[in-house]
Amino acid sequence: MAVREENLDDVISSLIDDDGDDTNEANGLPGFPEVSGEVDEHPITLTDRAAIQIRKIKENENLDSELYLRVAVEGGGCSGLSYKLGFDIKTDDDDIYESHGLEVIVDPKHIIYLNGITIDYPDGLDARGFTFENPNASEACGCGSSFAV
Template identity: 80%
Template sequence: MALEDDNLDDVISSLIDEDPDGDQQSHEGLPGFPEVSGEVSEHPIQLTERAARQINKIQSDEDLDEELYLRVAVEGGGCSGLSYKLGFDVRTDEDNVYESQGMEVIVNPKHIIYLNGIQIDYPDGLDARGFTFENPNASEACGCGSSFAV
């Protein structure tokens, strides 16, 4: 997984320009990417109650180590250009930690530009089941909701 993460970080790093202070990031001047910049909101990652319940259930059912955190990330690929990644991972010194619904969520700072303000839900009705992502940064999304473009 480390090789995949390194490749993902390289791809994302090549797509963004970082302010030396890390406060603002932008795609300005890159073809195919609109400008995405601004401050990270106070609560950039929001889990709904249903999503938090399902994440706790998975963690309990799988008897996962308590040192693992919920990681939210993006990777290149999917119908619309970027795909969401959601899973349990070890926290690194580089990660930012956010709290939502009593859970600590880790995000690599290079990914927050794409995730800032995202709401993760887990509908479990007849017409929808599984994690969904409502991302205010997405200019378009695929039909299944697992990939997006900015």
């Protein structure tokens, strides 16, 4: 019995689903499940603690006033998508949302995965760091940094 050795390109091609059934390439991230629905008027919410910490980081790092807080998602993590939070320059494609007086930028392709999210910054003994409460997540990893839809 002959064993057929598969070409790596053939294996990769077989893993890519080109029919678009489980992706939302026009409005979402290619290769990720489609999340539908209307975008909230205020889709990104920062808690008081998160807003205070973001202001503190920006001040302590002497960051340029032209830098905005960016909230994003990317593939990876134990649940499929990972949250990304950082300071970045606004592009023409970005949408701006306001929470607690802070302007938050989001690529429109990401908002469908983040719509309704609350970002907190617990600083107690049992938890410290940014946390994400996402109503779109069907499951999340134990550390809270990745999710699935």
